[in-house]
Amino acid sequence: MSKALNELTITEAARALRAQEITVQQLWDACAKAAKEKNTELKAFLELFPADDTAIDAAQKRIDNKGDNTPALCGIPLAIKDNILIEGHIASSASKILSNYKATYDATVITKLKEAGTLFLGRTNMDEFAMGSSTEHSAFGAAKNPHDTSRVPGGSSGGSAAAVAAHMALCALGSDTGGSIRQPAAHCGLVGFKPTYGAVSRNGLEALASSLDQIGPLAKSVADAKALFDAIRGRDPLDATTIETAPSAVPVAFRIGVPHHLLTEGLDKDVRAHFDNALAAFAQQGHEIVDVSLPTSPHALAAYYVIQPAEASTNLARYDGMRYGVSVAGDSLLQDYVRSRTEGFGTETKRRILLGTYVLSSGYIDAYYRKAELARGMLRTEYDKAFESVDVIAFPTTPSPAFAFGEKTDPVSMYLEDIFTVTANLTGMPALSVPMGNVMREHASLPTGIHFTAPHGKDNVLFAVGAKLTGEQLY
Numbered sequence: 001m002s003k004a005l006n007e008l009t010i011t012e013a014a015r016a017l018r019a020q021e022i023t024v025q026q027l028w029d030a031c032a033k034a035a036k037e038k039n040t041e042l043k044a045f046l047e048l049f050p051a052d053d054t055a056i057d058a059a060q061k062r063i064d065n066k067g068d069n070t071p072a073l074c075g076i077p078l079a080i081k082d083n084i085l086i087e088g089h090i091a092s093s094a095s096k097i098l099s100n101y102k103a104t105y106d107a108t109v110i111t112k113l114k115e116a117g118t119l120f121l122g123r124t125n126m127d128e129f130a131m132g133s134s135t136e137h138s139a140f141g142a143a144k145n146p147h148d149t150s151r152v153p154g155g156s157s158g159g160s161a162a163a164v165a166a167h168m169a170l171c172a173l174g175s176d177t178g179g180s181i182r183q184p185a186a187h188c189g190l191v192g193f194k195p196t197y198g199a200v201s202r203n204g205l206e207a208l209a210s211s212l213d214q215i216g217p218l219a220k221s222v223a224d225a226k227a228l229f230d231a232i233r234g235r236d237p238l239d240a241t242t243i244e245t246a247p248s249a250v251p252v253a254f255r256i257g258v259p260h261h262l263l264t265e266g267l268d269k270d271v272r273a274h275f276d277n278a279l280a281a282f283a284q285q286g287h288e289i290v291d292v293s294l295p296t297s298p299h300a301l302a303a304y305y306v307i308q309p310a311e312a313s314t315n316l317a318r319y320d321g322m323r324y325g326v327s328v329a330g331d332s333l334l335q336d337y338v339r340s341r342t343e344g345f346g347t348e349t350k351r352r353i354l355l356g357t358y359v360l361s362s363g364y365i366d367a368y369y370r371k372a373e374l375a376r377g378m379l380r381t382e383y384d385k386a387f388e389s390v391d392v393i394a395f396p397t398t399p400s401p402a403f404a405f406g407e408k409t410d411p412v413s414m415y416l417e418d419i420f421t422v423t424a425n426l427t428g429m430p431a432l433s434v435p436m437g438n439v440m441r442e443h444a445s446l447p448t449g450i451h452f453t454a455p456h457g458k459d460n461v462l463f464a465v466g467a468k469l470t471g472e473q474l475y
């Protein structure tokens with residue numbers, strides 16, 4: 001085999017394991033070695049776990065005994081974002097306030113992966129509580145982009161993206177509240193998938209904004225993203241918002257909707273050129289490109305940055321120094337709360353808590369929060385209407401490739417990174433980012449991504465359209 005083992009996709013590794021060309025131990029060792037060597041520079045992982053010999057042996061036995069019937073993820077080493085609970089391991093959401101918090105149970109996605117025989121390499125770096133687009137808000141230092149270490153890997157799941165892009169892990173789990181899987185995937189040259197809201201259980205995900213959060217894969221291929229999604233999806237009695245998303249019919253020829261009116265200022269010319277080339281490639285394959293109008297979209301970012309902080313401010317109220325994590329004593333109970341939160345939270349987290357508390361406060365809730373919820377409803381209606389005439393909607397995942405560290409110190413310029421991604425979270429619809437070619441910035445060749453949204457529950461349509469672009473055969 002010409003590739004190093006840590007460079008394999010899940011599909012390739014699963015085949016090689018079953019053909020007894022490689023062992024689970026060899027695959028683990030290759031990833032663990034690469035992770036150890038590269039992590040000092042890339043800071044993709046906040047912690048690398050020691051080898052779990054029992055799990056490695058068990059996975060090997062399952063493969064030996066069952067061959068082709070073993071779950072696809074059996075024996076596959078994955079990286080897990082630091083806001084997903086793995087029993088007995090720290091899950092800090094890259095925050096000082098949870099730096100000593102050890103999970104007392106497994107998130108449902110982890111339970112499912114353990115049942116499938118998956119191995120966990122470690123917990124990955126992220127923006128504190130998943131708020132950010134660069135991992136620069138991590139309390140433990142930023143992760144770096146393997147394509148150019150002077151640039152961010154994107155965020156908030158930047159550590160997961162860097163880990164997979166640098167072949168430290170075959171695949172990774174991230175979480176996506178406004179783009180945190182798709183944007184880092186685009187910046188690191190990966191496939192990133194945000195499932196339909198409720199398709200994957202949020203039980204055991206440290207909550208950011210509960211009506212927007214979803215766990216999903218960052219992968220080297222569309223097939224891998226699908227394999228990981230299939231392993232973690234499904235209804236869960238521990239999360240009442242979960243739904244079963246049954247596979248729906250996939251069109252042979254896609255009608256791809258493009259909101260040309262949104263592709264204007266702020267979109268880099270060479271990113272636009274790659275997007276146009278991708279559309280041309282689709283047209284050449286016999287798919288139809290249709291112009292669609294989404295008039296409320298220009299307000300999506302503003303609506304997101306009202307709703308998301310509102311929900312974050314209530315979710316983060318539980319970190320008071322009493323029940324979880326770091327506690328800093330003051331002179332009174334109130335002082336205990338104030339000091340724990342003042343010292344435990346970083347600047348961006350505090351900014352969002354303030355913003356969220358403000359938009360929910362009496363006198364402002366109508367002007368901000370309720371208006372944002374109205375805009376959210378309008379977005380949903382407009383997308384539903386557009387989906388009457390198209391199968392998917394496409395635009396670039398981000399307006400520009402990965403930016404340099406320190407380039408977006410003004411919070412609004414960082415928020416603008418999410419201009420294309422937040423709508424899928426607001427509408428609850430599934431969305432996929434697929435690499436669409438590299439652009440040059442100061443001698444670095446940087447990946448860009450194309451973004452597809454499908455109607456609610458039609459997650460499998462996205463894998464099908466993504467595979468058309470990458471030329472993959474989905475099984």
Ligand code: GLN
Binds near residue numbers: 131
């Ligand atoms: N970048 C967005 C934010 O800062 C999205 C975060 C996310 O998806 N978790 O809120």
